[in-house]
Amino acid sequence: MNHTLLSVEEFASRRQRFADQLPNASVALFPANGEITRSNDTEYPFCQNKNFYYLTGFNEPEALLVMVKDASGNSTSTLFCREKDPLQEVWHGRRTGPEQAQKQYGFDAAYINIEADKRLPEFFESADRVYFCFADQPAFEQQVFNWLTQVKAGAKQGKKAPAQLLDCSAQIAEMRLFKSSAELGIMRKANVLSGLAHQRAMKQSAVGKFEYQIEAEMLHEFTLHGARYPAYGSIVAGADNANILHYTDNQDALIDNSLLLIDAGGELAGYAADITRTFPVNGKFTDPQATIYQLVLDSQLAVIEAIKPGANFAQLTDIAIRVLTEGLVELGILTGDIEQLIEDKACKDYFIHGLGHWLGLDVHDVGDYHIDENRRQLRAFEPGMVMTIEPGLYFPADCLEVEPKWRGIGVRIEDNIVVTEQGYENITVNSPKTIADIEALMAK
Ligand code: GLY
Ligand code: MN
Ligand code: MN
Numbered sequence: 001m002n003h004t005l006l007s008v009e010e011f012a013s014r015r016q017r018f019a020d021q022l023p024n025a026s027v028a029l030f031p032a033n034g035e036i037t038r039s040n041d042t043e044y045p046f047c048q049n050k051n052f053y054y055l056t057g058f059n060e061p062e063a064l065l066v067m068v069k070d071a072s073g074n075s076t077s078t079l080f081c082r083e084k085d086p087l088q089e090v091w092h093g094r095r096t097g098p099e100q101a102q103k104q105y106g107f108d109a110a111y112i113n114i115e116a117d118k119r120l121p122e123f124f125e126s127a128d129r130v131y132f133c134f135a136d137q138p139a140f141e142q143q144v145f146n147w148l149t150q151v152k153a154g155a156k157q158g159k160k161a162p163a164q165l166l167d168c169s170a171q172i173a174e175m176r177l178f179k180s181s182a183e184l185g186i187m188r189k190a191n192v193l194s195g196l197a198h199q200r201a202m203k204q205s206a207v208g209k210f211e212y213q214i215e216a217e218m219l220h221e222f223t224l225h226g227a228r229y230p231a232y233g234s235i236v237a238g239a240d241n242a243n244i245l246h247y248t249d250n251q252d253a254l255i256d257n258s259l260l261l262i263d264a265g266g267e268l269a270g271y272a273a274d275i276t277r278t279f280p281v282n283g284k285f286t287d288p289q290a291t292i293y294q295l296v297l298d299s300q301l302a303v304i305e306a307i308k309p310g311a312n313f314a315q316l317t318d319i320a321i322r323v324l325t326e327g328l329v330e331l332g333i334l335t336g337d338i339e340q341l342i343e344d345k346a347c348k349d350y351f352i353h354g355l356g357h358w359l360g361l362d363v364h365d366v367g368d369y370h371i372d373e374n375r376r377q378l379r380a381f382e383p384g385m386v387m388t389i390e391p392g393l394y395f396p397a398d399c400l401e402v403e404p405k406w407r408g409i410g411v412r413i414e415d416n417i418v419v420t421e422q423g424y425e426n427i428t429v430n431s432p433k434t435i436a437d438i439e440a441l442m443a444k
Pocket of ligand 2: 274356357388390414
């Protein structure tokens, strides 16, 4: 992960804002991710735990952030991390080590990670509560209980263990939901480099090439611009494969007169872009493809126009359903009374997923979608939230209830949108989207 794009001050201010929410006499724990074995002695590329990353910017495994707010309300941040080790570093890469980590990342203290077992029980002794993100890291709960057990073992010497374990996932998610201007700057860059990749894919598309070859073009462009890894497994889905929502096999040949759906975005400094484009393999939409494509695009544009503070996902979904339903009735794919079909959400037979989701450090980013206790009412948008808008229509090859001309068509169009004070900013600025723009680019 290129983690140099945000300032040390930004991470420090996040820790401060989190600490401000903690009651006095609390400890909060944020473990880093571990490395994950791919096979034998090789690992998957390391991906940092996003909550840990959000609060530290520190991109090594085997680390732990401990935030303490003492009884008088003073807060401190301590990092535990791998020690410097010349032999390991010759083989596996540089380690920051506690001394440099404290200086470079602005922690109040830093220690080698094996000291955690000695120091965590000490932190616990003066705390009433321990916070961590439940079910965020395998086996971490057990680790916390081990430290609690150590403190409790000292009960006869007057040691007191914290009585409450609390989940702070929601507090962190709420912070992550609202992006700072620096975060938005990175997300714009992630979108632009991903847009270049979508352009490249369109230009390189040709009958007979394989989906993985187009995937390679995308990855090439991501990496060229500093996004070493895609934000999620790239979906490069030709023809009927587009009707498999999370198709990542990417192994089939591209067929003449068919569409290619690409859902792929680069991850820059930990932040995801999530863009989908659907275009004709040979550069020219057939009439049925153009018809379905334009309908999905019309619905997407209508939805995006409605994004502003106060709007919510339920309202946007209603707009998408209205546009898609009216279009499907006009095409004879749905029949009946339009208002009744809308009420019945009949278009959901073909628009088979949600309209969008929060976007940020995770592609399906954290952040509560609901506000009321019954968890029915969707929360109103506020400036700084970032979301995807991705309507689609899917007619699998074996979908016998539609005319043959629609079968095998799957279209999704996905942009990334920031809620602003005035309305919205579409940060997906350079991924061609109109039929004219796509065909013009592919004709070059
Ligand atoms: N790329 C997964 C999604 O669009 O939600
Ligand atoms: Mn998405
Ligand atoms: Mn997507």
